[in-house]
Amino acid sequence: MGELAIGDTAPEFDLESDGGKRISLGALKGNPVVVYFYPKDNTPGCTKEAIAFSEMIGEFDKLGATIVGLSPDTARKHDNFIAKHNLAVRLGADTEKQTAEAYGVWVEKSMYGKKYMGVERSTFLVDAAGKIAQIWRKVKVPGHAQAVLEATREL
Numbered sequence: 001m002g003e004l005a006i007g008d009t010a011p012e013f014d015l016e017s018d019g020g021k022r023i024s025l026g027a028l029k030g031n032p033v034v035v036y037f038y039p040k041d042n043t044p045g046c047t048k049e050a051i052a053f054s055e056m057i058g059e060f061d062k063l064g065a066t067i068v069g070l071s072p073d074t075a076r077k078h079d080n081f082i083a084k085h086n087l088a089v090r091l092g093a094d095t096e097k098q099t100a101e102a103y104g105v106w107v108e109k110s111m112y113g114k115k116y117m118g119v120e121r122s123t124f125l126v127d128a129a130g131k132i133a134q135i136w137r138k139v140k141v142p143g144h145a146q147a148v149l150e151a152t153r154e155l
Helices: 044-055 057-062 075-085 098-102 144-153
Strands: 014-017 022-024 033-037 066-071 090-093 106-111 114-119 122-126 132-136
Touching: 014 075, 033 044, 033 144, 044 057, 044 066, 044 075, 044 144, 057 066, 057 144, 075 090, 122 144, 132 144
Parallel strands: 033 066, 066 090
Antiparallel strands: 014 022, 014 090, 033 122, 106 114, 122 132
């Protein structure tokens, strides 16, 4: 399967979520969904990204959009992350990395010359019909949540 593109049907997921719940793309169909992938709870960039989306949650709510952050961390770690930073976004536990693989964001990375597998910070805007409306890969956190909000307004 090739890399996902705008207009493709977004891959379904059904994952354990924060608060002892489950979150699935299918259950959110009918409204826009922002699916953002991030490497790890409580790391500087991931924390800034989650806080930025949380600060704008009211604007996304007005558009009927749900924000879902996905990482390989457990739901229990997500609960701690949410409590520590007073986050307003839903977080899904992609512990098996199947969703990250389906979206093409479980990739080989390199740091200090060492290669390893990890999540490439990426965001997918899914429209009400379940189609990918916008894709951001190799996301830089500053200004990103605002850019996603603007794209969501254009749906």
